[in-house]
Structures are given as C-alpha cells and as structure tokens.
Amino acid sequence: MDPAQSPVVIGVRELVVGFGDHIVLDHLSLDVRRGEILGVVGASGGGKSVLLRTIIGLLPKRSGTIVVLGADRDTASFEAMRAIERRWGVLFQQGALFxxxxxxxxxxxxxxxxxxxxxxxxxxxxxxxxxxxxxxxxxxxxxxxxxxxxxxxxxxxARALALDPEIVFLDEPTSGLDPISAGDFDTLIKTLQQTLGLTVFMVTHDLDSLFAVCDRVAALVDGKVIAEGPIAAMLACEHPWVKAYFQGKRARETTHAFNHPAS
Ligand SMILES: Nc1ncnc2c1ncn2[C@@H]1O[C@H](COP(=O)(O)OP(=O)(O)O)[C@@H](O)[C@H]1O
Ligand SMILES: [Mg+2]
Structure with missing residues (x-):
C-alpha cells in the first residue's frame, strides 16, 4: 500500500516540550503513517531527540497530544500503555547497549x-x-x-526488533560510522523495513541516509516542523533552512546523484 494512503500510526498535535525557560518543541505537529520511513532532520540541539523521547514517553510534555497506535498516554491506562509500548522498538543515539x-x-x-x-x-x-x-x-x-x-x-x-515491533524509532543510527558501514546500515534498515512491514521514525543528519531510505522527510526548525514531504519536495522547498540544508555545499554531491541517477 502507498504509505501516503496508510493510516496514521503516530499523530502529534501542538506539542510543547521545554526545560525551565527553554522551550524546545513549540506547538509541533506531525503525522507518521503506517509503513513509511520518515526522516526527521534539523539543527543540532534543535529537539529531534527530545521529540523522539517525548513520543515514547521518556520525557514529559507541557501541552499538546500524542497518539501512538491509537493510544493517548494522557487517557490510556497503565496496562494499555504497556501493551502499546511492546509494539515499538528503539535505537537510542547514546549508549546503545548495556x-x-x-x-x-x-x-x-x-x-x-x-x-x-x-x-x-x-x-x-x-x-x-x-x-x-x-x-x-x-x-x-x-x-x-x-x-x-x-x-x-x-x-x-536487533534489540529494537526483539519484540517484533510495528514501529521502530532510530536516533542517528549511522552517526559515528564510516561511510561504507553507514551505507550498509541504511540498506539493512530499508530491507528490514520492507520485509517486516515496519514503520520507521528515523532521526538523522546523514543526507545519504535520507536519500537512500526515507519515503518522507520532516524538517524541525525553531521547535516546529516547518516542511515535510518526499525528498523531491524538500529539494524544491524555499524555506531558508531547508534550502541551506539540502542545497548546501555538503549536500551538492548527493543531490546531484539523486537528480541524475544515470550519471
Ligand atoms: N533532559 C534534558 N534536560 C534539559 N535540557 C535538555 C534535556 N534534553 C535535551 N535538552 C535540551 O533540549 C534541546 C534539544 O536537544 P536534543 O533533542 O537532544 O537535540 P537534537 O536535535 O540534536 O537531538 C537542547 O538544547 C538540549 O540541551
Ligand atoms: Mg539528538
């Protein structure tokens, strides 16, 4: 099924998260659909990990709603939420293993x-x-x-897949890897996503990953999703941050390869 027509499995509305005076997510809204690989990009320190951690219930929100697999932590019972938590797996940015x-x-x-x-x-x-x-x-x-x-x-x-999850959250899965290992890991993610029918929420700043595996990208700037869509839409986006990110010097080579697959 075309992911664009699939049901929403993660729905975030008007989410506000902050620490003291520091508002990190400022009325952020985002949908993730069943079977898609969504790439979340944004400046370092922009709140990508905070968004991921808030969605899975590790950080408290100030306001807004988060519905994952039909459950809203604000209204669901403890048991219901625990049953939902079994249906996702997470690969954290730091300290991946015990x-x-x-x-x-x-x-x-x-x-x-x-x-x-x-x-x-x-x-x-x-x-x-x-x-x-x-x-x-x-x-x-x-x-x-x-x-x-x-x-x-x-x-x-493998640990994130232990419980046969429907959704996998990946926080910078290829950071710290050399380009070849990163490329291999991207291929692995894509293959597993397709064979297991996973929905993938992937935070990354790796442009190669975005181009190689993501169906859709959401750009997080100033605490909000300021642009979202397939890579082609991001390349055409006029927002200054998105333009700089996708068409910056570092990006040029990857973008060229995307636009000229035969060359
Ligand atoms: N537990 C925390 N307590 C206080 N501030 C935090 C906490 N977690 C993250 N922050 C702050 O929130 C902001 C966003 O962080 P983060 O989501 O980790 O950024 P990134 O987009 O690089 O993943 C940063 O300014 C960070 O210092
Ligand atoms: Mg992070």
Missing amino acids: SSLTVRQNVEFPMREYLKLSQKLQTEVAMAKLGMVGINADDAEKYPAELSGGMTKRVAL
Whole structure:
C-alpha cells in the first residue's frame, strides 16, 4: 500500500516540550503513517531527540497530544500503555547497549522485561534477530566493548526488533560510522523495513541516509516542523533552512546523484 494512503500510526498535535525557560518543541505537529520511513532532520540541539523521547514517553510534555497506535498516554491506562509500548522498538543515539551484558543478553533484555518466555526460547529469538541484522552466532557471547561501531549499531537494532515491533524509532543510527558501514546500515534498515512491514521514525543528519531510505522527510526548525514531504519536495522547498540544508555545499554531491541517477 502507498504509505501516503496508510493510516496514521503516530499523530502529534501542538506539542510543547521545554526545560525551565527553554522551550524546545513549540506547538509541533506531525503525522507518521503506517509503513513509511520518515526522516526527521534539523539543527543540532534543535529537539529531534527530545521529540523522539517525548513520543515514547521518556520525557514529559507541557501541552499538546500524542497518539501512538491509537493510544493517548494522557487517557490510556497503565496496562494499555504497556501493551502499546511492546509494539515499538528503539535505537537510542547514546549508549546503545548495556555494557555489562553480552550481545545475546542485550537482545534478550526487552523480552525479559515484557514477555514470559523460557530462557531457551529467549535465546532462540535473540539469535534469530542477530542473524537478521548480520551478526554471527560467534559474536553473540561478546561484550559491547569488543564490538566495532557498525556491529554495536546492528546489535542495538536487533534489540529494537526483539519484540517484533510495528514501529521502530532510530536516533542517528549511522552517526559515528564510516561511510561504507553507514551505507550498509541504511540498506539493512530499508530491507528490514520492507520485509517486516515496519514503520520507521528515523532521526538523522546523514543526507545519504535520507536519500537512500526515507519515503518522507520532516524538517524541525525553531521547535516546529516547518516542511515535510518526499525528498523531491524538500529539494524544491524555499524555506531558508531547508534550502541551506539540502542545497548546501555538503549536500551538492548527493543531490546531484539523486537528480541524475544515470550519471
Ligand atoms: N533532559 C534534558 N534536560 C534539559 N535540557 C535538555 C534535556 N534534553 C535535551 N535538552 C535540551 O533540549 C534541546 C534539544 O536537544 P536534543 O533533542 O537532544 O537535540 P537534537 O536535535 O540534536 O537531538 C537542547 O538544547 C538540549 O540541551
Ligand atoms: Mg539528538
């Protein structure tokens, strides 16, 4: 199904989030539709991670509404919200893995939290998820300190997929990776999204990622979504920040490749 026609799975309306006098999100509204990969871009410190963390309930909002998979935290019961939380997975920007747990134990962790499975079954599921993200069984008993940056991100992705989520939240999944590892990770995200039918909310400042995987982009500026649409619409957007971001010097090469796929 064309994601543009799909139901809204994350609906944010007039969201206000702040810390003390500092208003980070200022009446922000945004929809995410089932089956799409939405890329969220914006200046560093602009509130992308705050938006993600508020949507999943880790940060409080001042006002506005957030409805995820039909549930509004303001009105849903604790049990209902917990049932909804099982239906998403998260890859955080910082400290992706628990350093005292092995790779396998990291992936088992959400199952321990939310499911009543035997240890044997947890391990089987964890190994299957690790296989999906391209981690060898040999690496399952390693600790995070023994992993490369790319492997760490893959394990974190496997953990985000542990509960067979419908929505995956990714916060700067390719930051800190070399371009080749980042490209491989983009391909992995796209493949998993298509095979598992995921909805993906991806914060990124990686233009290559945006072009390679996102169906739609939302630009967060001054606490609001000031532009949203497919890449082509963003390239045509006249807003100064969007123009600078997509048509800046760093962007030129990627944009050229997008507009001239044969060259
Ligand atoms: N827990 C917090 N307490 C106070 N300020 C915070 C907190 N989390 C984020 N901020 C501030 O909110 C702003 C947006 O941060 P963030 O969402 O992390 O930006 P980014 O778009 O780079 O992800 C920043 O000014 C940051 O310092
Ligand atoms: Mg951030």
